[in-house]
Amino acid sequence: MRTLMEEELFPSTPGKVKIERAHQMNRQLNRCFASTSIMFLWALFLIALTASYLSFQSFVSTSSRLFSSSSSSASSWGGLQWERQVRASASHRRSSGFTVLVTGAAGFVGSHCSLALHKRGDGVVGLDNFNSYYDPSLKKARQSLLSSHSIFIVNGDLNDARLLSKLFDVVPFTHVLHLAAQAGVRYAIENPSSYVHSNIAGLVTLLEAARSADPQPAVVWASSSSVYGLNDKVPFSESHRTDRPASLYAATKKAGEEITHTYNHIYGLSITGLRFFTVYGPWGRPDMAYFFFTKAILAGKPITIFRGRDRVDLARDFTYIDDIVRGCLASLDTAGKSTGSGGKKRGPAQYRIFNLGNTAPVTVPTLVSILERHLKVKAKKNVIEMPANGDVPFTHANITLAMAELGYKPTTNLEIGLKKFVKWYLSYYGFTQTGPTSTNL
Numbered sequence: 001m002r003t004l005m006e007e008e009l010f011p012s013t014p015g016k017v018k019i020e021r022a023h024q025m026n027r028q029l030n031r032c033f034a035s036t037s038i039m040f041l042w043a044l045f046l047i048a049l050t051a052s053y054l055s056f057q058s059f060v061s062t063s064s065r066l067f068s069s070s071s072s073s074a075s076s077w078g079g080l081q082w083e084r085q086v087r088a089s090a091s092h093r094r095s096s097g098f099t100v101l102v103t104g105a106a107g108f109v110g111s112h113c114s115l116a117l118h119k120r121g122d123g124v125v126g127l128d129n130f131n132s133y134y135d136p137s138l139k140k141a142r143q144s145l146l147s148s149h150s151i152f153i154v155n156g157d158l159n160d161a162r163l164l165s166k167l168f169d170v171v172p173f174t175h176v177l178h179l180a181a182q183a184g185v186r187y188a189i190e191n192p193s194s195y196v197h198s199n200i201a202g203l204v205t206l207l208e209a210a211r212s213a214d215p216q217p218a219v220v221w222a223s224s225s226s227v228y229g230l231n232d233k234v235p236f237s238e239s240h241r242t243d244r245p246a247s248l249y250a251a252t253k254k255a256g257e258e259i260t261h262t263y264n265h266i267y268g269l270s271i272t273g274l275r276f277f278t279v280y281g282p283w284g285r286p287d288m289a290y291f292f293f294t295k296a297i298l299a300g301k302p303i304t305i306f307r308g309r310d311r312v313d314l315a316r317d318f319t320y321i322d323d324i325v326r327g328c329l330a331s332l333d334t335a336g337k338s339t340g341s342g343g344k345k346r347g348p349a350q351y352r353i354f355n356l357g358n359t360a361p362v363t364v365p366t367l368v369s370i371l372e373r374h375l376k377v378k379a380k381k382n383v384i385e386m387p388a389n390g391d392v393p394f395t396h397a398n399i400t401l402a403m404a405e406l407g408y409k410p411t412t413n414l415e416i417g418l419k420k421f422v423k424w425y426l427s428y429y430g431f432t433q434t435g436p437t438s439t440n441l
């Protein structure tokens, strides 16, 4: 039995009318089928478009992670939301304000400088790989503090050339304050390659990105008092010999001074190198003597005090963090513009090196007695001869040049500076060493 529909389309007795009607029905159906096909194709096209956008986004973030695999903590960057955060953090609030990329922004000096720049109205974007050289939770706490001031820190490694190039594409940085480094003089014996990775390879990767950027930023970066090495003329002046480093750390910082000179010479990058002298203070580095002495003294554990040959006490030109921050900002303020563009130098650019010290060396036993007074606890001391592990017997900065050209003038002595440090330490860790209790600077 045929259905009505079949009757209409395939009449048992063919006739003109029936054939005409059948053709009409066919045309309607074809039109209907054609429009459904077009809709179907459009739907397919839209699905394909969405799928390729999503997979592109995932490719960008996956490749970011792959290309920055040298960082000990997984980095993540890329995507529209990430770019929005970077741009917002980079925007300045004062007229003619700077836009500064601060590397090592979750570090000791980096976090202080980032806050100081932000507070005066400059735009700041941080970069840090949050490695575990010392307790990353301290770095995370500094990051939270910066984040509460709307400063964004990109989690990534200096050696990630794609990330750096992306950052310079997204933001026309006026300055780079390069503070990321593998620090510590004695750790170089244990892990020499980490110094080459950060202080040499990472520096070159950063300078490559800076010289290709348009506009080229001015670069201010952290060298070290350790470059004076075995120099025994005091106080250490920028014109003294720096070709006898005593540690691999010092050698990589000295190499950094030569490498930055090359980029200044070939590409017209404006360069300022700052030789920091044993910087200390609140939110400091737990690998430094004043910090771990404090922890040990409070815990009733012995500390080891190194002594030089002939029972001579070691001495350092300990410099308080706020003085260093003022020196860094003054360096940014007085930095000349880079002269290159399109990867080519258009004229000579500024190249400067300054000592940033306190000009008042203090012996290690005196440092310990100041700590004992502030902590109100007696230290258990073990005095031994300084091992041959990269240490130098003393440091003492001549800061005449920084005073003349940067208006640099340290104002905090070790007594006052350690008092501020101890106050912060006790509020952050409490007496029990079980963890942070406060995150206020």
Ligand SMILES: O=C(O)[C@H]1O[C@H](OP(=O)(O)OP(=O)(O)OC[C@H]2O[C@@H](n3ccc(=O)[nH]c3=O)[C@H](O)[C@@H]2O)[C@H](O)[C@@H](O)[C@H]1O
Residues within 6 Å of the ligand: 183, 184, 185, 223, 224, 225, 226, 276, 277, 278, 279, 287, 288, 289, 290, 304, 305, 306, 307, 314, 315, 316, 364, 391
């Ligand atoms: O100015 C710099 O460029 C460097 O400063 C800092 O190095 P240093 O001046 O060596 O500071 P730090 O380790 O605190 O030792 C201080 C004193 O304590 C003595 N010291 C150390 C350890 C110990 O167990 N006993 C001891 O007596 C030790 O012999 C020394 O006399 C930074 O860490 C470094 O990254 C870099 O920035």
